[in-house]
Amino acid sequence: MVQINFALKEVNCKIVFYGPGMSGKTTNLEIVHEKAPEENKGELTSISTDGDRTLFFDFMPLDLGNVAGMRTKFQLYTVPGQVYYNSTRKLVLQGVDGVIFVADSDAEKMSENIESYQNLIENLQEYGKDIRELPHVIQYNKRDHANAMSVEDMDSQLNKFGVPTFEAVAYRGEGVFPTLKTLAGMVLESIDRMDRGGKRAPAAEPARATQKVGKPAAAPAPRVAAPASTQRPSSPKSAGSNRAAAAPSMATARPSARGKAPVAANPRPAAAPMRTSTAGKPALSQNRRQAQPVARVPARRASGGLALVITLSVLLVGAAAGVVYFFMGSNLS
Amino acid sequence: MSEAKKMSRNDKLRHDRLTFYKDDIDKIDKLLAEFLRLSGAKSALLIDKEGHLVTKRGEIKTIDIDTISALVAGSFAATKEMARLLGEEEFTAMYHQGERDNIQLGLVGDRTLLTILFDDRTTVGMVRLYANETAKKLADIFKSTMGRQHESPDLGADYGTNAKKSLDKLFD
Numbered sequence: 119m120v121q122i123n124f125a126l127k128e129v130n131c132k133i134v135f136y137g138p139g140m141s142g143k144t145t146n147l148e149i150v151h152e153k154a155p156e157e158n159k160g161e162l163t164s165i166s167t168d169g170d171r172t173l174f175f176d177f178m179p180l181d182l183g184n185v186a187g188m189r190t191k192f193q194l195y196t197v198p199g200q201v202y203y204n205s206t207r208k209l210v211l212q213g214v215d216g217v218i219f220v221a222d223s224d225a226e227k228m229s230e231n232i233e234s235y236q237n238l239i240e241n242l243q244e245y246g247k248d249i250r251e252l253p254h255v256i257q258y259n260k261r262d263h264a265n266a267m268s269v270e271d272m273d274s275q276l277n278k279f280g281v282p283t284f285e286a287v288a289y290r291g292e293g294v295f296p297t298l299k300t301l302a303g304m305v306l307e308s309i310d311r312m313d314r315g316g317k318r319a320p321a322a323e324p325a326r327a328t329q330k331v332g333k334p335a336a337a338p339a340p341r342v343a344a345p346a347s348t349q350r351p352s353s354p355k356s357a358g359s360n361r362a363a364a365a366p367s368m369a370t371a372r373p374s375a376r377g378k379a380p381v382a383a384n385p386r387p388a389a390a391p392m393r394t395s396t397a398g399k400p401a402l403s404q405n406r407r408q409a410q411p412v413a414r415v416p417a418r419r420a421s422g423g424l425a426l427v428i429t430l431s432v433l434l435v436g437a438a439a440g441v442v443y444f445f446m447g448s449n450l451s
Numbered sequence: 452m453s454e455a456k457k458m459s460r461n462d463k464l465r466h467d468r469l470t471f472y473k474d475d476i477d478k479i480d481k482l483l484a485e486f487l488r489l490s491g492a493k494s495a496l497l498i499d500k501e502g503h504l505v506t507k508r509g510e511i512k513t514i515d516i517d518t519i520s521a522l523v524a525g526s527f528a529a530t531k532e533m534a535r536l537l538g539e540e541e542f543t544a545m546y547h548q549g550e551r552d553n554i555q556l557g558l559v560g561d562r563t564l565l566t567i568l569f570d571d572r573t574t575v576g577m578v579r580l581y582a583n584e585t586a587k588k589l590a591d592i593f594k595s596t597m598g599r600q601h602e603s604p605d606l607g608a609d610y611g612t613n614a615k616k617s618l619d620k621l622f623d
Contacts, residue, residue, distance in 0.1 A: 120468040121503040122606070125476030129606070130503035158621060160517050165525075174525060179517040182617045186610040190617070193502060193521060209528040213501030299622040303615065310611035 119213045120309055122188075129190045131305050132213055133298075136238050137220035138230035139171070139199030142259040142288040146220060147176050147196055149294045154180060172198040175210045182302075192302060199234065208241045216305040217254040218297055220288075221276055223266035231276055249279065253304035256283045257297045262290075469499055469562060475596050476506050482588050483508040490581040491573030493552075496566040497559070497589070498523055505563060514568075523566050527556060546575065555579060559586045560593040 121130040135143040144164070151162040160179035166172050175195045182190040197207040211217075219238065221231040239249050258272050269285060277283055282300050286293025483495045487509050494509025496516070502524030504516050531541040545556040555567040555578050565586055569578050 119501060121499055121501065121505075122468060122470045123476070123503075123505065125471060125473040125506065126504070130501075132501050132503075155621070161515060163518050163522070174529070177518065177521045177525075179521075180621075182614070182621060185617050186607045186613045188606060188610070190614065191517075193517070195521075205532050206529070209525070209532060212528060213499075295622045299618055302622075303618055306614040306618070307611065309606070310614070 120215055120305075122309075127188050129185070129188045129309065130193065131191070131215040131302075131309070132193050132195065133216045133218065133301060133305065134210060134214045135194070135196040135218045135220055136207075136211075136234070137199055137259075138222060138227065138234040139201070141199060141220045141222040141227070141231070141234075142286075143196040143199060143220045144172055144176050145288040146218070146257070146259075146286075146294050146297070147178060147194055149288060149291045150180065150194065150298060151178050153291060153295070157181075158183065171200065172196055173203070174198065174206050185306075190306070192305075194298075201233075204237065204241070207237075208244065211238075211241050212245060214242075214247075215253070215308070216301050217249075217252060218301050219254060219256045220259050220286075221256060221272065222263075223258050223260045223272065224263050225265050225267045228267060228272070228275060231272075235276060235278075253301060253308055255281055255297060255301045255304070257286050257288075257293060258283060259286045259288050259293075261285045261293075262287045469503075471505055472596070475592060478592050479506055479589060480508055482585055482592075486567075486581050486585040490567075490569070490578050492555075492567045492569035492578050493572075494568045496520065496523075496568075498564045498566055500524055500527070500562050500564065509568070511568075519566075523554075523556060523564060527558075527564055544579075548575075555582060557582050557586050560590045563589075563593070565589065 119132075121128075123130070135146055137143050144166075147162065151159055158181045160181075162176065162178040164172065164176045165174035166176070175197060178194050180192045180194055182192065184190075195210050197203075197210045199207075217238065219235060221227075221235075242249050242252065256277055258269060260266065269283070273283060284293050284297040284300070286297060288294055479497060483497070483506070486492070487495055492509070494507065494511045494514075496507045496511070496519070497505040498520045499505055502521035504520045507516065527545065530545055534540065534542045541558070543558040545554075547554040547556075552568060552570050553575065555569065555575065557565045557567075559565050565582060567578055567582055569575075
């Protein structure tokens with residue numbers, strides 16, 4: 119869950135990469151760690167087996183910097199994808215603010231994708247969360263796989279709620295940042311909406327309730343857009359797809375990773391750090407903040423203003439009377 | 452989505468989040484400083500169950516706070532699952548012993564963890580004794596602030612706009 123700390127002047131959000139085993143969740147995180155600016159990232163920590171399979175989770179903090187006076191940070195986690203690690207997968211989901219579901223585009227993996235997505239729905243339900251109300255996106259990874267399904271087929275089988283989807287070849291870094299950027303935007307949008315608490319005009323609310331997914335003319339570009347040349351509207355969806363409550367846009371944003379090259383069995387780069395990386399020492403946590411008082415503007419009191427006006431009026435009348443009396447007295451004498 | 456549903460969703464979001472105000476953190480910091488003085492421990496971190504730091508006191512300059520917070524929350528969550536398998540609701544305390552440094556973890560209220568780092572300048576008994584007392588006092592502070600958790604935090608009107616700009620800057 120979002121933590122808002124006015125003493126540290128911080129907003130903390132938790133984002134989880136979810137999906138079946140070997141779909142590329144850890145690779146996504148490694149690419150983020152590799153390419154994020156040094157001052158914005160902390161260490162990448164992996165709790166994994168000797169075979170480089172995630173055992174508990176991978177973790178890295180990503181610092182968005184100062185946003186309207188609040189240091190905004192994302193804690194990025196992956197889960198172990200293998201079926202028998204469900205208990206640990208569920209633990210990582212605790213308090214999640216947004217999910218990136220990383221699906222494997224290999225046609226033979228579609229059943230695992232569907233099973234994992236269903237598992238996500240069920241695990242969220244155990245925390246009392248409805249996936250339709252949780253910011254989430256789907257990444258179709260391994261688009262370079264020779265046996266990759268068409269995006270339309272993947273959409274129809276996997277994207278039940280019409281959320282934004284992205285094509286990716288994660289180990290080459292393609293599609294990784296657009297996916298994360300969109301999800302991060304959706305999470306921050308949910309915080310902003312929470313902050314407004316329904317008090318402000320609903321114009322800032324995403325127009326999702328009236329959007330018809332699958333009708334490109336009615337589908338605006340994502341609020342946090344992927345490269346324009348790669349966006350395209352999502353394919354026609356089932357009737358349930360307009361329930362994607364957390365999605366700021368129903369449009370599908372896809373990077374242009376359409377090339378079909380032969381596929382490596384394991385998409386992770388051979389030199390990728392799987393244990394704790396030493397790169398990017400965290401610039402996040404070094405005695406940087408002095409707590410400041412929370413300034414709260416008091417409500418204006420109408421009665422106080424009225425009393426001030428009356429007092430000033432009386433003084434003015436008194437002064438005028440004094441001047442008149444002075445001149446009259448002078449004339450009389 | 453109807454207005455009524457939107458409101459209930461906002462209510463739910465407000466209920467789910469954790470908000471800490473400076474007045475409350477000042478009280479917590481005072482308690483932690485007193486705890487460190489009495490117990491002889493090196494440092495104390497208060498972390499929420501999602502692995503975000505709430506506040507800290509003591510010698511912690513060289514520690515990667517973000518990572519240790521995430522790992523502490525993860526290990527505590529794992530022991531909760533172990534407790535469940537044994538028929539317990541959750542274990543309320545954990546202890547990790549090292550050659551030089553040790554960590555004592557304790558649950559405070561429902562949503563935060565008191566993490567204490569100490570070395571051979573004190574003993575685990577002293578740390579546990581004062582940690583239990585401190586945890587009770589901290590839980591009292593959290594109880595008294597529960598009502599404020601449901602208020603809307605004032606992040607400022609520009610937060611959403613600035614957040615989008617920051618995202619563009621970071622990712623483009």
